[in-house]
Amino acid sequence: MRCGMGIEARQVNELFINIDPIQAGGKLTADAMKAVIAYGDGYSVCDNCRKPNRLDYISKPPIAAFHKDLADWLNMDAVRTVPGARRGFQAVAQTYVGKGDPVLLTSLSHYTEFLAVEESGGIAREIPADERKMITADAAAEKIEDIRRETGKVPVLAFIDHVDYQYGNMHDIRAIAKVTQQYDIPILYNGAYTVGILPVDGKTLGVDFVVGSGHKSMAAPAPSGVLAATAERAAEVFRTTSIVGDVTNRKFGIKEPEMMGCTLMGATLVGMMASFPHVKERVKHFDRELENNRRVVDALLSIGGTQLLSEYPRKHTMTRVDTTGSFDTVAETHKKRGYYLSSALEEKGITGVIPGATKVWKFNTYGTTRVQAGYLADAFTAIARENGLSVKE
Amino acid sequence: MVFQATYTLTDLRVLLRETAPRHEFSPDQKAEIQRLLENLERQVASLKQEMLR
Numbered sequence: 001m002r003c004g005m006g007i008e009a010r011q012v013n014e015l016f017i018n019i020d021p022i023q024a025g026g027k028l029t030a031d032a033m034k035a036v037i038a039y040g041d042g043y044s045v046c047d048n049c050r051k052p053n054r055l056d057y058i059s060k061p062p063i064a065a066f067h068k069d070l071a072d073w074l075n076m077d078a079v080r081t082v083p084g085a086r087r088g089f090q091a092v093a094q095t096y097v098g099k100g101d102p103v104l105l106t107s108l109s110h111y112t113e114f115l116a117v118e119e120s121g122g123i124a125r126e127i128p129a130d131e132r133k134m135i136t137a138d139a140a141a142e143k144i145e146d147i148r149r150e151t152g153k154v155p156v157l158a159f160i161d162h163v164d165y166q167y168g169n170m171h172d173i174r175a176i177a178k179v180t181q182q183y184d185i186p187i188l189y190n191g192a193y194t195v196g197i198l199p200v201d202g203k204t205l206g207v208d209f210v211v212g213s214g215h216k217s218m219a220a221p222a223p224s225g226v227l228a229a230t231a232e233r234a235a236e237v238f239r240t241t242s243i244v245g246d247v248t249n250r251k252f253g254i255k256e257p258e259m260m261g262c263t264l265m266g267a268t269l270v271g272m273m274a275s276f277p278h279v280k281e282r283v284k285h286f287d288r289e290l291e292n293n294r295r296v297v298d299a300l301l302s303i304g305g306t307q308l309l310s311e312y313p314r315k316h317t318m319t320r321v322d323t324t325g326s327f328d329t330v331a332e333t334h335k336k337r338g339y340y341l342s343s344a345l346e347e348k349g350i351t352g353v354i355p356g357a358t359k360v361w362k363f364n365t366y367g368t369t370r371v372q373a374g375y376l377a378d379a380f381t382a383i384a385r386e387n388g389l390s391v392k393e
Numbered sequence: 394m395v396f397q398a399t400y401t402l403t404d405l406r407v408l409l410r411e412t413a414p415r416h417e418f419s420p421d422q423k424a425e426i427q428r429l430l431e432n433l434e435r436q437v438a439s440l441k442q443e444m445l446r
Contacts, residue, residue, distance in 0.1 A: 013410050014406060014409040014413060015414060016413055030403055030404055030406075037399055037400075037403070348414070349413060349414020371412075375415070
């Protein structure tokens with residue numbers, strides 16, 4: 001069935017359990033799907049835009065109230081919606097980073113944080129992860145001191161991922177924030193894998209900014225995200241325009257340069273808004289998600305030769321495994337080579353593992369029901385047995 | 394009425410997602426499907442009446 005010329009209707013999540021590591025938290029709620037249907041037209045949320053003519057002031061649909069609720073929920077003072085977490089990184093980097101300024105990242109940082117620093121002319125300085133693939137406060141302090149010794153100045157900004165995209169490990173950002181505060185370095189909490197998945201309290205964490213991803217973790221359409229700030233930092237990153245045209249003498253009201261005026265319009269924004277009550281509720285039940293993840297991880301670890309590369313016990317549902325000693329040994333002789341695993345999973349109605357991957361790969365069980373998690377666990381062990389691998393009972 | 398019918402189908406779609414890949418429905422889910430399909434039939438009947446009069 002097609003929904004346009006050459007565009008097949010996508011039924012991935014209706015036909016399969018989707019364990020793609022970046023897709024699990026972005027699956028739409030029913031309310032978001034309904035909102036997208038009603039607000040698909042371009043400027044659909046702007047019907048009732050009145051002075052001062054800015055997106056976050058619109059009261060119908062209740063965009064202004066949503067912004068307030070969102071800031072309260074994150075325990076921050078101000079929030080803007082942005083077209084993806086990366087645009088939040090970009091806005092903050094453009095505000096604080098100048099040419100040649102060192103910026104603190106980590107060896108597990110997402111590439112878009114690097115690009116935000118690059119675009120601003122900054123220098124990327126990574127806090128190295130330890131042998132457990134964890135970023136520690138001690139390592140952060142050591143790196144800041146190294147930079148100070150080398151350059152005579154401290155970093156102008158720090159980007160720290162609470163849960164990193166490589167291992168799904170949870171890093172002690174509160175302790176890291178205590179270190180950056182001592183040096184007066186603004187710190188951005190990258191919650192691409194946490195905001196909308198588990199509770200996030202910006203002020204308790206001691207961060208200046210919270211960035212979240214709508215399409216990754218808030219059951220919202222892409223591209224969507226949030227950038228929240230403390231009152232002090234909001235005045236800087238959400239500063240209003242002062243430019244004046246020399247011929248027309250035009251000014252542009254309270255538009256914000258870092259937001260390029262209005263940000264999310266139409267289906268992305270109302271999709272995020274419609275999911276928000278469900279998202280607020282689901283973060284309270286993250287323990288259920290971890291329990292589902294544990295069932296799948298335990299099943300994988302029962303297959304001889306499989307190793308978990310993420311921290312254990314798991315604190316997040318996005319997980320990295322090494323099956324070089326198990327599934328990959330089959331790939332050497334299987335007629336489908338490395339593609340047999342994703343093929344076998346697909347035959348069982350499971351998708352999201354990179355086709356051809358049998359060595360190191362990631363999956364995410366977020367959003368599965370208990371029944372689906374049990375099905376996933378059984379499917380992995382069944383595929384192992386069907387291919388002659390040992391499975392502990 | 395167009396939205397109501399579309400939204401009823403959306404609720405059915407979500408049930409398919411929650412039960413993928415086997416789509417084995419519990420008694421409660423079957424009851425919900427029954428209710429949704431009956432609503433849909435009523436909504437389609439209303440659409441026929443309104444749009445084809």
